[in-house]
Amino acid sequence: MAVDKNMNILIVDDYKTMLRILRNLLKQLGFDHVEEAADGSAALQVLRGSGHFGLVISDWNMEPMTGLQLLREVRADAKLKSTPFIMVTAESKSENVIAAKEAGVSNYIVKPFNAATLKSKMVSVLGDF
Numbered sequence: 219m220a221v222d223k224n225m226n227i228l229i230v231d232d233y234k235t236m237l238r239i240l241r242n243l244l245k246q247l248g249f250d251h252v253e254e255a256a257d258g259s260a261a262l263q264v265l266r267g268s269g270h271f272g273l274v275i276s277d278w279n280m281e282p283m284t285g286l287q288l289l290r291e292v293r294a295d296a297k298l299k300s301t302p303f304i305m306v307t308a309e310s311k312s313e314n315v316i317a318a319k320e321a322g323v324s325n326y327i328v329k330p331f332n333a334a335t336l337k338s339k340m341v342s343v344l345g346d347f
Contacts (some may be wrong), residue, residue, distance in 0.1 A: 221347035223248045225272030230254075230261040230288065231306070233247040240275060240306075241327075243333045247340070248347070258283030262291050265298055273344065275327075278307035278314065286321060293322040302343045306331075 227249055229240045237254050254267075255261035257280045265271060274292065276285040283291075285305055292298045302324045303307050307314060310328045316327055326345040327335060341347065 221344045222272065224251055225249070225271065226251045226253060226262060226267070226277065227265060227273045228253050228255060228271045230256075230258065230274065230276035230280070230285065232257050232277065236277065236306075237252060240336075243336050245334045247337055257268065258285060258288030261288055262272065265292065265301070266295070271301055273302045273304065273340070275304045275306060278305055278309070278318075286317060289318065289321045289323055304339055 226264055229237055229252060230235055231237050231240070239284070241252050241254070251291060253264060255264050258276070259282060263275065265274070276288055278285040288302055289305065292303060303322070304325045304327060305318050305323045306327045306329060307340070308329045325339045327339050
């Protein structure tokens, strides 16, 4: 099944520059329906409020709710639990990777990354596009 490039993608980061970079990379890959949230709690409100998202791409380190906490909330919510979720982090510590995997992350990206890396992670989660 082909990936729907019109699907909604939620990007979550407390750093505006990173949101802009992610939005631009997604645009390069042909995805234009991108919404933003500045932290995990804002993302959770968006996810619970405005319908269906085909993918969440979230930073790990945010306040007051981290990406890992957001992931746990998403996986615990019956309506959201099957939403593909990619975690982005500056740290590649194995305990972080393990914690994210245990919480049900779909994939993991370590900063810095480029469009090719983002695409390969998205393909592994969503299928080819």
